[in-house]
Amino acid sequence: MKLIVLSSLLTGGLVAAQGLLSTLVGELQTDSPLGTISAPTLPGFLTNNPLPQGFPWGTKTANNTNYYDPPNTGVIRSYDFTISRATKAPDGYARSVMLVNGQFPGPTIEANWGDTIQVTVTNAISSPEEGTTLHWHGLLQKTSQWMDGVPGVQQCPIPPGKSFTYTFLADLYGTSWYHSHYSAQYADGVLGAMVIHGPNTVPYDIDIGPVMLSDWYHEEYFQLVEGVVGTNIADVAPTSDNNLINGHNNFACDPTDSTPCVSDAGIANFTFTPGKVHRLRLINAGAEGMQKFSIDGHNLTVIANDFVPIIPYDTQVVTLGIGQRTDVLVKGKTGNPGTYTMRASIASAPCSGSKNPDATANIFYNTKTENASTSTAWPAFLDSVANQCANDDLTKTVPWYPITPDLNPPVTETIEIDYQQNATGHYLWTMNNSTFRSDYNEPILLLSKMGNNSYPDSPEWNVYNFGSNSSIRIVINNHGALATLAHPMHLHGHNMFVLDVGTGTWDGTIVNEDNPQRRDVQILPANGYMVLQLTADNPGAWPLHCHIAWHVSAGLYVTVLERPADIANLNIPYIMAQTCRDWSAYTNSTVVDQIDSGL
Template sequence: MTNVPSDINSCIADPPYTGVIRNYDFAIKRETKAPDGYSKPVLIINGQFPAPLIEANWGDIIQVTVHNQITGPEEGTALHWHGILQKGHQWEDGVPGISMCPIPPGGSFTYSFIADLYGSSWYHSHYSAQYAGGLVGPMIIHGPDTVKYDIDKGPILLTDWFHRDYNDIVEDVVGTDVNKIGPSSDSNLINGRNNFDCSTVATGDKTSCKSNAGITNFRFTPGKLHRLRLINAGAEGQQKFSIDGHNMTVIANDFVPIIPYDTKVVSLAIGQRTDVLVRGLDKATGAYIMRSSIASAPCSFSSNPDATAIVYYKHEALTAGTFNTTAWPEFKASVADVCVNDDLTKTVPWYPIAPDPNPPTTKVIDIDFHQNGTGNWLWFMNDVSFRANYNQPILLLSNMGNNSYPDSPEWNVENFGSNSSVRIVINNNGAAGFLAHPIHLHGHNMFVLDVGTGSWDGSTVINPSNPQRRDVQILPANGYMVLQFTADNPGAWPLHCHIAWHVSAGLYVTVLERPDDIAKLQIPSVIAQTCRDWSAFTNTTVLNQIDSGL
């Protein structure tokens, strides 16, 4: 792969047409794996956890044929290409019940979309909480460099890890016992590996477990500038990343290059990515600990929050097996006390875009958490807890002119009509404001105008001529965030918390953008075929959808 040459203006324009098709063939199965030494059923692609890297150049077409071979039990599935705008391919977003029907057991489907942004990202299942069971993989799209570097070390996936099956966890999360709604992860992984202490396994648990399963290592070169592509591909835990003895320079957040700034710790909520540059220490020969720790409660919940890997300069230092470097004080402090992203004054996009200072519509969304009529604990956005209908994707209904949902308030559709831009204020400052939420908007790099504790004052916009843009932003506990997007991508776009257990419990809104233009989309017939295939499956199999479906 090579960087796509481009002038500055074209770096924020529509992607170039390369004519190149990147083909991938994925078989999804459930197999027993032990990423941290504890054996459990894991959802894998082509035998791998984490799943295979997807790599392309900006403007390439990515085609992925997915074969649903999940058994024990059988399940539907669908893959979402996180952060891809899907302009002109809105039906390829991979969200069941929104842009398509699920791929049924034994079925196959080929996604085809343009790599319309560049940088570091990931893909994952958007069917129930499957990504908490292992169905995640990295995605790199090469494009113009803003800052030169010497060595690309590739994706570094940071994932909390649960030993229980995700279906069992979801049953608790949406159950009636409030003491079970916030499960703690059992481990934490860097690129799918870490050492779990098997002596801590619960009494009576006879699961195969091997301590010292092994950790990941990365070789650095003295004096050279290394690019690390950090990706939080977990289910719940906010990650704090650092390398002992090394400073980092942040150059991108999500798919957005930013003005570089230095740091010793990077905070990443679920779904977020940060690209950093790390210069190898001059004349170094030893080994240093790379750390990713899950932020302390009540930010996140983990029984074993610390993952480590090794950065080494000479092979002898790696084989010596003694690694006793010291964590930065800033790292320890952030793990203990910080549950937000870096201040918006730091995260300034490299290529400036100014949002509409007077958007024609503003929507206020309040978050709540309480029991429903049957006693189940659920999350709510404006008094609605979302629940998908896998057989009736909202995008397809809108394409046929159906934008009225009187019988399905659980779809939680916010129809923004033909407005040119939309501002959304999300309040997390009521009785349910005890947790932070990583808020993700599909189909857009949203402007993050302001974020903080308490309530928005109605006017403050941080860096109004060029505010932070990204696709996931942490909404703080007892706080608010103000986001805005330009309505240039007609579609049905999920806006949701990216904590698996929270979206499973309904913390979700469907943003319906320019429905008149959705009606003009030429959606390929194969998308409707997925619904016929799914209907054939559900006509003979009773589907026990215990959560929101996403």
Template sequence: MQIPTLVGLLLGSTAQVAAQFSYPNLPVDFLRTSAPVTPLPNGAPWGPRNVMNTNAYDDPPKTGVIRTYDFTIARKNLAPDGFTREFLVINGQFPGPLIEANWGDTIQVTVHNQLSNPEEGTALHWHGILQKTSQWMDGVPAISQCPIPPGSTFTYTFTADLYGSSWYHSHYSAQYAGGIVGPMIIHGPDDNKCDIDLGPVLITDHYHEEYFKLVEMVISKDLDAIRHKSDNNLINGKNNFDCSSTNRTNPCRNNAGISSFKFTPGKTHKLRLINAGAEALQKFSIDGHTMTVISNDFVPLKPYNTKVVTLHVGQRTDVLVHARKHETGSFNMRATIANCSLTLNPNALATVYYGRTRPRNPPTTTPWPEFLDSVLNQCANDDLSLTVPKYPIRPAPVPAFTQDVAVNFGPNATGFLLWSLNGVSFRANYNNPILLLSNLGNNSYPDDPEWNVYNFGSNSSVRFVIVNPKIAAHPIHLHGHNMFVLAAGKGTWDGTITHPNNPLRRDVHILPGFGYLVIQMKSDNPGAWPLHCHIAWHVSSGLYLTVLERPDDIKNLQVPAIMAQTCRDWSAYTGNHIVEQIDSGL
């Protein structure tokens, strides 16, 4: 019997709302043309739930509201920093449109794949969403779905099951480095006083080569090509670039412009920082202003003050900034690529200004000494002793299963330099998604180890001890979970767990160079979940494994018929077209 699609079920039972909210200083690139609605209808639509009385993983609300979006993915020439190149864009823009909802809303995004010359498949991943009731909507081809073929349409439908700041991006090859990224905000309980929410601040390293050429460089036998440097750094899709520094023939103009943020004297402002880049570890700061960290990823934290925020790829941090009471001047906002990443121009600037109008001349303020020191010397997240979740959750002190994972880098049998986990460099099979195979009862994979599936059976909890003998730091991301971060550091783990009764939870954490990362998950979400480095070039060259969680329960998932139809569509497309999968596929 065919299972009705989620779209049909939801449209038959709930109200539908065209969603677009506005922020005081949101760049026009984020805006859509649909009618605005209030982000908080009837007060708090999540009812009596608040930060301290609700385990968000066990008791998400259901508001009965659908937020609908319509995305067309295509190619377009753009010049966000003055240098013109071809982008992959959503609705003609980079960064992509803002997705916004309330905790407990249903988000529905219809994606039209209009990629041509050359044609490519695509898929969108909703970073940090647990997908507990829609595991097939995670948006990872070869894992939870087949790619959306060129000329085809697919509708994602899922619950906004956590709240806070996040982003979405393509998970097909390294497409998101070509421009398929956008911010996502889910409003929920917040017991921190904030007068003005300034919205998302996307920080992205920026390359002047189009993404497929970059993939060709990093999937290589040439170490110099693999270590290709970004050309610039952007805040909300903007920064200046010195056109005299390039020999390329692409059109280029100086003084393309930078982003700006208006501060109101005496008010408290929220900034939602998101590293949506491809490779770079970023440092964020505002000259002359201290920030209060209130959230990492989708997890509210006990507040602490800092002058610099560290964000590796995929990480988000919400901060509060208390504006000066009688200020009238302007200040530099800074996003700088850390010394351990690869770039030609590490510095992105934006203007923070007081008063009615933005000043004509750029600020002349200087950075905090702590910021400069962090850029040069810290390639890790803040010490785990600082980052304490507000809502306490105690992980299993002795996990049901422990998996050791070794990161490595070196040549394969044909001499290509690849990243690997436990000696295996992953390669996706787009035509046979692991979740859909498991749903059919097939948990036996070919002898080819490139699938790199770890079947943890019915174990109630799994601990990963990840060891990194190389110098590069890796932002490790686990889908389908907020992982417990038990320990991270240089050298060898001595067994000590930071805050064992309430460790940090988040969905991305930095594995330091020459060090270790110890994470743990509660097996409460049957599915096939990627565990990978979020540096685009590292996952492209194989730094990936699939966590197969509770396969006996995966068999009982009511997967909608559209998933099989998309695979039939992809099979028909690939029967007549050659797919240029020169990397892992993710």
């Protein structure tokens, strides 16, 4: 119905289109409660389950418990997601998108630490049809390595018209998100927040919930990917059209563009209570843009990075690479403070690129009756947007619960990032001179389960078999072509130790060696290096990749094959093989147009 209305708008003249589209935009803007005054605050934990010692996690606290020793509440949190196409105009510019349950952002998943999350995903994508999967970003999947959701790595894609049920333990707590891992599909909207309630390190009064920051493109992802992996260097780094906070922002419509568009779609709104401490769960859910976050006139207290609570510190600006999350506490002003501006800006080139990098939201106190904000940005925020393409110094980010890595790991792998043209003239990213391409029909984990752990004739699979080594150190160097670009590097299945990061070449220094930073995404700086380490306690096939959608599409990816001898003993459920049979049946009659790495 909406597509028909838009077709009528295009033929009915620009003036009529503007008026009718205003109504349509209003309808589409109500799909998700995030960013609206009616958005619910979150509880300290979900109470519809047994509460030993008053909490779902019993006596476990952030101070006395290893995060990697989750409880098991025996409670199942069930969700049903349908992924489909629709027309939406989050910033006023109408375009075809993909939605989860008709929403952008998709529904927020909530659970308690130790609950089992069960999500049935139905693939209703049509016109054209596509496969799909969902990845549960940051969760370890130690008891369900096959549920990580990466096509061609742990599973076959969900074919059109079919459903797949993901079942996994909420094995960490804090803030994260889920997203499609099928090509760059999530750049069209297949994403949502994920909140796992757990012990607090610092008290607060009100949980505002997810604050999802995302660059936004007016062109569909497939067309963008065609340029990214193409032969024209001008198309390989698409520039976003806008920036969004919880799916909202205005856009200056071009009167010469016939696409229906309104310039006052509206910005996100939040409500603070004077004198109270608010928790904001910041998520960079974009495709490329490095985000800088700030609130005029308010300091931010950082309490967690990704799924790792850290010793709190104060700042006026938070940097988030793609996939990163930071939880902050913000104390509300007292008296009658008026209205303030929340800001998310995409960092300036060469960090990232956007035609409209600045997203704003209103922070009202108590009710939406105050005048529009006239607050001004912190100077530190403006300087960071213009000049800083890296996370905060590692010395600032000390995990609350200390864990010391093996300082003499049995294996160290060095990986060189480069950017090259292949024999057909297409531009691709490489890791150690090999670009990655997924085989949707032959997932690496399932091959390993059957004893296939070597790929000498398939270098594009980029599998690094680390055998039974107890810990693994990986040095990633960003010294090749286009080394002026930073990369948010993400490791699945682990909170990696970040031993050091910087420009130039690593000199062997380990920052805070007794208790280094741990997280699942870290920005690898331009012309620099990053040293990560993982304890090999999770047998599986784990992606290590740049989380910029366009970079992983163009092959910036390797698989860390961990403890394959133990993979052989995993009890992988029948549904994984059945989904591959379903996908094989689909591809026997339909040609899948896989133009990129597949991830």
